[in-house]
Amino acid sequence: MLEIKNLQAKAGEKQILNGISLTVNAGEVHAIMGPNGSGKSTLAQVLAGHPAYEVTGGEVRFEGQDLLDMEPEERAQAGVFLAFQYPVEIAGVSNAYFLRAAYNEIQKARGKEEMDPIDFLDLVEEKLKLVEWGPEIMSRAVNHGFSGGEKKRNEILQMAVLEPKLAILDETDSGLDIDALRIVANGVNKLRRPDNATIVVTHYQRLLNYIVPDHVHVLAGGRIVKSGGKELALELEAKGYEWLTEEAVTA
Amino acid sequence: MTTTYLKDIETVARNGGAKAPWLEALRRQGAERFAATGFPTTRDEDWRFNTLAPLTQAEFQLAPADLGGVTAADVAPFLYAIPGVRTLVFVNGRYAPALSSPGEVPAGVTVRNLAAALGAQHPALEAHLGRYAEPGKGGFTALNTAFVKDGLFVHVEKNVDAGAPIHAVFLSDGKVGNAASHPRSLIVVERGARVAVLESYVGPAGGTYFTNAVTEAVVGDNAHLEHLKIQRESELASHVGTTHIHQGRDSRVTSFAISLGAAFGRNNLDINLDGENIESQMLGLYMGRGRQELDNHTNLLHAHPNCGTREVYKGILDDRAHGIFNGKIYVTPLAQKTDAKQTNRALLLSDTARIDTKPQLEIFADDVKCTHGATVGNLDQLAGFYLQSRGIGGALGRKILVYAFAAEILEEIPYESVRQGLEALVMARLDERGEG
Numbered sequence: 237m238l239e240i241k242n243l244q245a246k247a248g249e250k251q252i253l254n255g256i257s258l259t260v261n262a263g264e265v266h267a268i269m270g271p272n273g274s275g276k277s278t279l280a281q282v283l284a285g286h287p288a289y290e291v292t293g294g295e296v297r298f299e300g301q302d303l304l305d306m307e308p309e310e311r312a313q314a315g316v317f318l319a320f321q322y323p324v325e326i327a328g329v330s331n332a333y334f335l336r337a338a339y340n341e342i343q344k345a346r347g348k349e350e351m352d353p354i355d356f357l358d359l360v361e362e363k364l365k366l367v368e369w370g371p372e373i374m375s376r377a378v379n380h381g382f383s384g385g386e387k388k389r390n391e392i393l394q395m396a397v398l399e400p401k402l403a404i405l406d407e408t409d410s411g412l413d414i415d416a417l418r419i420v421a422n423g424v425n426k427l428r429r430p431d432n433a434t435i436v437v438t439h440y441q442r443l444l445n446y447i448v449p450d451h452v453h454v455l456a457g458g459r460i461v462k463s464g465g466k467e468l469a470l471e472l473e474a475k476g477y478e479w480l481t482e483e484a485v486t487a
Numbered sequence: 488m489t490t491t492y493l494k495d496i497e498t499v500a501r502n503g504g505a506k507a508p509w510l511e512a513l514r515r516q517g518a519e520r521f522a523a524t525g526f527p528t529t530r531d532e533d534w535r536f537n538t539l540a541p542l543t544q545a546e547f548q549l550a551p552a553d554l555g556g557v558t559a560a561d562v563a564p565f566l567y568a569i570p571g572v573r574t575l576v577f578v579n580g581r582y583a584p585a586l587s588s589p590g591e592v593p594a595g596v597t598v599r600n601l602a603a604a605l606g607a608q609h610p611a612l613e614a615h616l617g618r619y620a621e622p623g624k625g626g627f628t629a630l631n632t633a634f635v636k637d638g639l640f641v642h643v644e645k646n647v648d649a650g651a652p653i654h655a656v657f658l659s660d661g662k663v664g665n666a667a668s669h670p671r672s673l674i675v676v677e678r679g680a681r682v683a684v685l686e687s688y689v690g691p692a693g694g695t696y697f698t699n700a701v702t703e704a705v706v707g708d709n710a711h712l713e714h715l716k717i718q719r720e721s722e723l724a725s726h727v728g729t730t731h732i733h734q735g736r737d738s739r740v741t742s743f744a745i746s747l748g749a750a751f752g753r754n755n756l757d758i759n760l761d762g763e764n765i766e767s768q769m770l771g772l773y774m775g776r777g778r779q780e781l782d783n784h785t786n787l788l789h790a791h792p793n794c795g796t797r798e799v800y801k802g803i804l805d806d807r808a809h810g811i812f813n814g815k816i817y818v819t820p821l822a823q824k825t826d827a828k829q830t831n832r833a834l835l836l837s838d839t840a841r842i843d844t845k846p847q848l849e850i851f852a853d854d855v856k857c858t859h860g861a862t863v864g865n866l867d868q869l870a871g872f873y874l875q876s877r878g879i880g881g882a883l884g885r886k887i888l889v890y891a892f893a894a895e896i897l898e899e900i901p902y903e904s905v906r907q908g909l910e911a912l913v914m915a916r917l918d919e920r921g922e923g
Contacts, residue, residue, distance in 0.1 A: 284876050285872075285875070285876070286872055287868060307875065307880055308872060308876050308880070309874075309875040309877075309878050309880030309881070309884070310880075311876075312875065312877055312878035313878045320873065320876075323873070324869055324870050326870055326873070326874075326891045327891050327894050327898060328890060328891045328893070328894015328895060328897065328910070329887055329890065329894065334877075334887070337879055337883060337887065338874075338877035338878050338879055341877075341879050341880075341883065342878040345878065377894075394877065398877065
């Protein structure tokens, strides 16, 4: 589904990604872990097309298409979804309006029919259960005045409605209490299907108790320094990141 | 061209001279001042950004009274379904009882048109009318004062809550070209009282008239005023509106100024914080397109200690529209512990739109907190990326971002129907833009 080859990127003058290669197949969950500044959030944002980063080398193919050549909205329309670490507040625009606009833009891009507000609310009603919310959240402005936990739940709600092929969760666990973490993780698990894939970017092993990955990759200095199965996350929890980052330096 | 106005002033004085000597004197003072100074020019510091000539060189004659041609259907688009709202409609500056629904008011509250209140010699009139908006302050106020005749009059006795808002709709019918009206309103909120007043200035598309409005509001100690001014004039009309608010100690005022219409639209908002522990909020939104020139001049006088003001004005300018924001905050040596925060943000949607913005802080006390920030720019890039990441790009993404920019002001309006009505207007404007 996703094939990253030797990806390099910088923000301003600062080189952050130094050659990342990674293959994600349908049905898989990959965890990207690493210390602060290792480039894991940058990788997530580069895949979604964040304008703050400039790709300086390598290539990314998503279902055979050149992902890096696509506008961010085209990537979303093709089925890439980024759950933001810091979801943006949009005053005055209701969740209902925003989500339906997003849903319809994606439908339109795929040559499918747009949905009217009534039918759309029916669709959303089902999805709301996934994040244990009532319909009143739909009339609130997008993330405006939401708590940290509510913002993350809203990201998962959007993901549930838009049904991406590839979901990238960027530190979705940061700042969540245990209840919110459970709700968010539960939502993600229920959305798992054999034909979609998930990349979970996280600093802590905690989230991976709930969302169990097939593969774990450790980033340091903008490179993948170690890959393994889910047991690698537990090893990191016990030993920290230092033994790997030192290995990376001496290697 | 001041001569047309002077002729009209003479005619008014000859025909319907005021009964009360104090009113006669007030009008004369306005007339004399206007004859002496005329209109301001761009050589005046307060008017240097403006394009004044089309207004001040044109010949505007006093608008004729409504001859009955205006119907409820003409007014309906400018009304809001606020529960219990009391609506007074004025056509070409004169009260139109057939179009109004003033309803019942609680004891201790007077809501009338000014002409009727003058006829009934309400005692608050002589005490307050013309005391705050001094005719000497500028040609437009002087001219309005010379024509004092009708407008909204609200009086709330001490410790009385006036309840549901009062909405004054000043409609110009635009049937006669180059007609001028000079609505004059007075709002008196006595000690501990509370009232909410909306003023709408409106007219039919294509109308080429001139509205020169003055409103004075005096807010007593510990009293509350909520004031919304909604300017939806014809986009070919001229509008100069001056609002003077005089606040006593411990009083609270929230002022909204929403400007969507007028070829030339100028709001002057003067607030005199004349007591301790006053809090005021001033919120504004202006949205210009075509060649509209929309100007907000606000002037806050912090004269006593421990007062706080928050001012947020936002503008959206498209095509060749021209926005002006001048925010003056004057802090006297006595006004220690003043906390004044001013923000002006403008969004330019085209390369030819422009904004002149000027914060003007004059601070003569040493223990104060005064901040101002002005940003002129394009759309929020981060929010734009967020929309894109959800599949929303291009024109729709831009529309949502502009709308959100405006909605930040509108969502503070405490009346759902007004908020929704204005949000729909903003959205319709953005839809009309199409791809930009």
